[in-house]
Structures are given as structure tokens and as C-alpha cells.
Amino acid sequence: MSNNWPTEQDAFRTALGPGTDCPPIEDLERLTSEQPPAPNVAKHLESCSYCRTELQVLHAFQAGEAGAASKEVERVTELLQARSREIVRQATMPKASAPWWRTAFTARRISQASFAMAAILIAAVVVIQFRPSKVRPLPDTTQTGQEVLRSGGFALLSPVGDLQTQPGEIRWEKVPNAANYWVRVLEVDGSELWKAETAADHIDLPPAIRSRIVPAKTLLCEVSAFDASGKKIGETGQVRFRLLQHSDSR
Amino acid sequence: MGGMEQSTDEELIELVQAEKDSAAAERPLNELFRRHQAKVASWCYQITGDVNSAADLAQEIFIKAFQALPSFRKGSKFTTWLYSISRNHCLDELRSKRKRNEELSDSLPDEIEDWGMAGADSVLEQREAAELLRQLIRESLDETETKVMTLHYVNELPLDAVSRMLGLTNTSGAKAYVVSARRKLRRAHDLWKSRNKSSKAGKNVE
Numbered sequence: 442m443s444n445n446w447p448t449e450q451d452a453f454r455t456a457l458g459p460g461t462d463c464p465p466i467e468d469l470e471r472l473t474s475e476q477p478p479a480p481n482v483a484k485h486l487e488s489c490s491y492c493r494t495e496l497q498v499l500h501a502f503q504a505g506e507a508g509a510a511s512k513e514v515e516r517v518t519e520l521l522q523a524r525s526r527e528i529v530r531q532a533t534m535p536k537a538s539a540p541w542w543r544t545a546f547t548a549r550r551i552s553q554a555s556f557a558m559a560a561i562l563i564a565a566v567v568v569i570q571f572r573p574s575k576v577r578p579l580p581d582t583t584q585t586g587q588e589v590l591r592s593g594g595f596a597l598l599s600p601v602g603d604l605q606t607q608p609g610e611i612r613w614e615k616v617p618n619a620a621n622y623w624v625r626v627l628e629v630d631g632s633e634l635w636k637a638e639t640a641a642d643h644i645d646l647p648p649a650i651r652s653r654i655v656p657a658k659t660l661l662c663e664v665s666a667f668d669a670s671g672k673k674i675g676e677t678g679q680v681r682f683r684l685l686q687h688s689d690s691r
Numbered sequence: 692m693g694g695m696e697q698s699t700d701e702e703l704i705e706l707v708q709a710e711k712d713s714a715a716a717e718r719p720l721n722e723l724f725r726r727h728q729a730k731v732a733s734w735c736y737q738i739t740g741d742v743n744s745a746a747d748l749a750q751e752i753f754i755k756a757f758q759a760l761p762s763f764r765k766g767s768k769f770t771t772w773l774y775s776i777s778r779n780h781c782l783d784e785l786r787s788k789r790k791r792n793e794e795l796s797d798s799l800p801d802e803i804e805d806w807g808m809a810g811a812d813s814v815l816e817q818r819e820a821a822e823l824l825r826q827l828i829r830e831s832l833d834e835t836e837t838k839v840m841t842l843h844y845v846n847e848l849p850l851d852a853v854s855r856m857l858g859l860t861n862t863s864g865a866k867a868y869v870v871s872a873r874r875k876l877r878r879a880h881d882l883w884k885s886r887n888k889s890s891k892a893g894k895n896v897e
Contacts, residue, residue: 453844455817456824457837470771490828494841498856502774505730513742517732520746521753525728528750529720532757533713630776631762632755655786657845658779686845 458686459491459657461603465629465683466495491657560621560640564669595675597664600682607654607684611662612643616675619666626650627661627679634660659683695722700769707760720757727770728753731777737855738781738848748784752777782846789847823883824876831879832872835859839868 462485464472469492472482486492521528595616600608611624624644625636635650646654654660659681666675695703695718703719710716731752735745756776763772828837835857842853843865854864861867 450844452820452824453840455821456828457841458845466775467767467771470768488829490837490841491845493834494838497838498778498842499771499774501856502730502734502777503770505733513745514729514733514736516742517736517745517749518729520742521728521732521749524746524750525721525724528724528753528757529717531754532720532760533716628759628776628779630756630759630772630779632759653783655782658782 454656455686457491460489461685463489463492465659465681466499467629469496470499557621557638560669561671564620567669593675595664595666595677597662597677597680600662601680602682604682604684607651608646608682609651610643610645611664613664613677615642616666618668619674620669621667623665623667625663627663629659629661629681631661654684656684656686695719698722700726701765704760704763704769707757708763723757723769724753727773730770731773734774734777735781738785738852740851740855748781752780755780782848785847785849827876827879827883831875836868836872836875839865840872843869 595614598612661679706719735748850865
């Protein structure tokens, strides 16, 4: 057996996993609920056991089928019901209501803040240095006459779309006058997996986050650019990416 | 509930989004919870097979989902979105549990079958090998066997969870389907190898 394909489990995983043409479950559900379903979707479903399985499990979830375990599920529901007040309370508890200092002094925040402080200090030095000559432009050698400060979008270069290999970094277009960038990786439901700040136009993904990028799971990535004063000057918006099981489509 | 029973999920979410971070959001949240608690409870029980763990997981899922409601996109279907959250949360939980306990206890041992992949070092050879295995799966396995194999090997669900999820009522549940599927695939693969061998031999004679 090849080193790249060490176990039978890997072989099954690759053969049965999603291909490049498998839509995310949200799209799959929408496309198949159209009457009649689009011919290309119907054709895809016919040949793709992965999507058929996903769809069946989704429909079972939506139907709330408990099957033979209905008594146990009833007990889970009762336990859950008893916690409903707590669930709703926690959900409505404003995230911002936690005192800012509580989150500000965690190790991660401090390291992020130190980057931000360094960027602000550098920016402050530059501003003070060039303050007297109001007409003199900032010494940015890369800036040309055509370039304008973008207040809107810039492109996330990678990871984007369906990926053959696990990404090791996030890379985006450099935004003129950006002093630092905030990078976020999110679940499809919008919950944040990771965020970081950098002055470069790319950032390495730490191993802990790379391990969360698993085949068939769609994630979102977004980058926001800030100028030296801390004003947001651009953002990529949320960009989807997904690691595929195998490199060829069905 | 003051007429909230008539509202669609998506209308309730709009109310939550409008009343973000206020006590007024509690009513639509309570209604969403009431409507979908059985779905999530059932899903979590299917995954864990344990009442208390399922209740804990379901609680985490609802908190996660409700906290993420501001990012819910218009035009999406709430139950599909809730499914995505439930699925991802439970699979993450299974993965981290597996990391703690090393391998899946109910995983069947590998049976040193190369599926024609021996020496498949190049990407092209691997693609061909994968395509062959896919073809054998299509030709040899029935729908339930294929689904069991997909849920177990791709989604990495334990076999007892697969049995509950697909409502398999036979004595050994999903395990029987995996054993049968692997046997069928081995047989189909042997047949393919002998056909391939004889067709190569035929070419050499010519």
C-alpha cells in the first residue's frame, strides 16, 4: 500500500467522500426541494452516494425521527426542556456585557494587543515625523498615481472554495495604507473558530486550527484591513472554503 | 406565545435579530426551542447513545445556534442551518473524544486489502485507484451498505451511532453491513484483478 494511502479506512474515506462537484448541504437541500429538481442536481445525486447520505440524514433530522429509541429521546427532551430557561438566558446574555477587561487580559488578547500597540506606535511615530509638511505624502514607494484608498472590498486569495490540500496559511491582497489586518475563521453558523491580527498580507494557521479543517466541512474566512488610526478601510467579506476528500470529481 | 405559533421559523429569527440582546428576544427563542428541541435531542441521542450526554450536547447546540442567530442569512432554511450546527458540533465532539481515547473502540480492523493501490504513488494512480473503488462500490453495494460505509468512514461516526441514525434493527446493526460490504468489495476486487490480468495476458499473446 502506498505511503500516501496507508489504510483501508483512508481508501474508503477517499472513495466515499465528497467530490469537487458536491454542493454544501444548504445548497443541496434547496436545489433538491425545487419541483422538479434541476436535472444536473438529480443526475449528481444519482451518482453521488455521499450527497444521498447527507440528504437522507438531513431529512431524518428535520423529521425528528427517533426510531426505536423514542423513549430515550423523550428523556433527553425532558432533560433539555428542564434546561430551556438557562439555554435562552445564556443565548440572550449580551456577549458584550462581559466586562471588557475580562477578555482583554487573556494571554491571547495580550499577544494580539501587543501587535496592535506596536502598529499604533509605529504609526504614531510616522505621523509625528511627517506632521509639519501637510502636503508631503507618506513615503510609500509602492503607491502609484492610479492607486486609491479602497474603502470597500479586497480579495482573499487563499483558501477559497474547494481545496485539495489542507491550507497552511491565509493570504489576501495587500491593501494600500493598511497598518494591520484582522483575520477570522468561522463556522458556517457564524461562530468564531479563530482570529488573529497581523501587519503582513498573510498569516500562518496554527496547528490547532488546521486540525479543525477537516474534509467536507465548510468554513468561512474573512479579513478586515485597518489603517494606522484604527479605521477599517476594507474587508474581504466572508469567503467559503472546504477541504475535499479526494482530488477528482465524480 | 401571543400568536408566535403561527410565525415561521424565519419570522421568529427576524424578531430575535430585531430584539438582539434584549429580554424581548426570549419569546421567539422559546418558541424556536419548543419547535426544534425534539429534533436536536433525537440527533444527539443517535450520536451518543447516552441520555445525559445527549442532553448536554443538545444544550450546547442550542446555545451555539441561538448565539449565532444574528449571522443567520435571509433565504436560508432554519432547520438546515440548525442541522449544520448540530452535525458539526457533534462530529467535533466525537473527534475530540476520539483523540482523548485514541481510536474508535468499535472500528473494525483493516484487512490489508490494497484495492489496486499498491504502489500507487503518483496522484494519477491514486485517482485511478479511487475511481476503481468507487466503481466497485457502485456496482457491488446496496444503498444501505453504501450509506453505512459513508457515515462510518467519511463522517467517522461510531457503528452504534450509524445503526441508530439509519434505524437499523438487525442484531449487529451497522457492523453487519460493514462486514458484508467489505466482503462484497473484496470479491468484486478479486474479480476485477483476474479480469484485468487475463485481458493483459490476451494483449501479450496478440
